[in-house]
Amino acid sequence: MIATDTERELEFQAKIDRGEVIEPKDWMPERYRKQLIRMMSQHAHSEVVGMLPEGNWITRAPSLARKAILLAKVQDEGGHGLYIYSAAETLGIDRGEMIDQLHTGKAKYSSIFNYPTLNWADIGAIGWLVDGAAIVNQTALAKCSYGPYSRAMIRICKEENFHHKQGYQMLAYMMRGTKEQQEMAQDAMNRFWWPALMMFGPSDTDSPNSAELMRWKVKLHSNDDLRQRFIDRTVPQAEAIGLKIPDPKMKFNETTRHYEHGEIDWQEFKNVVSGNGPCNRERLRARVKADTDGKWVRDAAEAYAKKHMN
Amino acid sequence: MSESNIPTNQWKLWEVFTQKKSGLPHEHAGSLRAPDAEMALLNARDVYSRRNEAVSIWVVPSECMVSSTPEDVGSFFDPANDKLYRHPNFYKTPDGVKWTS
Numbered sequence: 001m002i003a004t005d006t007e008r009e010l011e012f013q014a015k016i017d018r019g020e021v022i023e024p025k026d027w028m029p030e031r032y033r034k035q036l037i038r039m040m041s042q043h044a045h046s047e048v049v050g051m052l053p054e055g056n057w058i059t060r061a062p063s064l065a066r067k068a069i070l071l072a073k074v075q076d077e078g079g080h081g082l083y084i085y086s087a088a089e090t091l092g093i094d095r096g097e098m099i100d101q102l103h104t105g106k107a108k109y110s111s112i113f114n115y116p117t118l119n120w121a122d123i124g125a126i127g128w129l130v131d132g133a134a135i136v137n138q139t140a141l142a143k144c145s146y147g148p149y150s151r152a153m154i155r156i157c158k159e160e161n162f163h164h165k166q167g168y169q170m171l172a173y174m175m176r177g178t179k180e181q182q183e184m185a186q187d188a189m190n191r192f193w194w195p196a197l198m199m200f201g202p203s204d205t206d207s208p209n210s211a212e213l214m215r216w217k218v219k220l221h222s223n224d225d226l227r228q229r230f231i232d233r234t235v236p237q238a239e240a241i242g243l244k245i246p247d248p249k250m251k252f253n254e255t256t257r258h259y260e261h262g263e264i265d266w267q268e269f270k271n272v273v274s275g276n277g278p279c280n281r282e283r284l285r286a287r288v289k290a291d292t293d294g295k296w297v298r299d300a301a302e303a304y305a306k307k308h309m310n
Numbered sequence: 311m312s313e314s315n316i317p318t319n320q321w322k323l324w325e326v327f328t329q330k331k332s333g334l335p336h337e338h339a340g341s342l343r344a345p346d347a348e349m350a351l352l353n354a355r356d357v358y359s360r361r362n363e364a365v366s367i368w369v370v371p372s373e374c375m376v377s378s379t380p381e382d383v384g385s386f387f388d389p390a391n392d393k394l395y396r397h398p399n400f401y402k403t404p405d406g407v408k409w410t411s
Contacts, residue, residue, distance in 0.1 A: 086323075305345035
């Protein structure tokens with residue numbers, strides 16, 4: 001007996017409600033597949049584009065140890081992109097197609113990477129704040145209903161913890177250093193704090209996809225809940241090393257046991273998402289150039305493979 | 311594992327299996343693309359074992375993988391459903407007999 005799509009959809013929802021995991025060959029609503037492809041490809045692109053602001057500082061790292069750490073971190077980001085691309089390919093989209101969508105501007109990536117890295121402390125701020133926010137998001141995604149995505153997230157979270165901690169340690173050292181070093185760290189904090197909060201996406205009242213994604217357990221928490229979780233764990237870390245949160249309205253509410261924050265500038269967020277951030281064009285140009293310049297390497301590998309097949 | 315039906319201009323897809331330490335089974339780690347087996351193995355090391363997560367790696371062309379399908383799961387595994395006598399706890403021993411297994 002052939003089940004109708006409505007019956008299949010009911011069974012699919014029941015499966016998710018029972019806490020079961022969806023695997024690539026299982027039946028899924030077309031919209032579930034589409035939404036996951038959109039989210040996962042955005043996520044993979046973010047990992048890959050995320051290499052650019054940090055790559056900018058590899059040659060200028062202040063010591064060999066910091067250079068080795070940064071290289072390892074950037075290599076991890078490339079690896080994370082590969083895990084997620086291959087997890088997304090299980091949904092029937094080709095990696096080449098996803099990369100093409102990135103290069104033609106059809107697919108988005110996390111807006112945070114459209115901000116420039118102006119000084120060395122920015123590398124610390126990215127590890128601590130940007131990867132810190134990413135961990136909060138990804139820890140939630142590790143429990144999502146799609147098996148390959150969830151498994152990729154578990155792997156990624158382990159590695160992100162190194163990124164997060166090395167960034168914090170770097171800023172902690174700078175805050176114990178000279179006045180100039182302290183100012184540099186605070187400057188990085190001032191520029192990255194708000195964009196890091198925006199990484200969780202629009203407020204729940206303004207997030208069109210949230211309800212559907214939560215019903216399918218692709219998302220398990222709302223944007224605002226995850227943002228709050230990040231703030232609650234990050235503010236005490238900032239205070240511990242003497243960094244100020246650039247938000248005069250930030251205060252701890254003794255009753256709710258949560259920090260309350262000032263208004264986020266959603267106009268800025270929309271502006272950066274729609275392509276007008278400080279580095280949007282530069283990032284895409286760098287990605288396309290890397291792809292074009294690397295073509296001869298791929299061609300050579302292919303020619304070598306063909307030669308040795310016979 | 312990819313189920314892609316779209317024609318691809320990408321390298322062949324490979325499934326990667328890693329063994330955490332000797333004595334343990336190889337487990338599916340994920341997949342990747344590579345032009346040949348040698349590159350697939352090198353890429354698998356760089357993508358899935360940057361922190362000594364593996365002591366041994368297998369790479370298999372995804373097109374060579376054969377798997378059961380979720381639609382047939384009921385009838386496919388059905389033969390094992392009514393054979394409780396394959397389990398030791400199906401059998402009772404007389405009172406007073408000590409049985410360690």
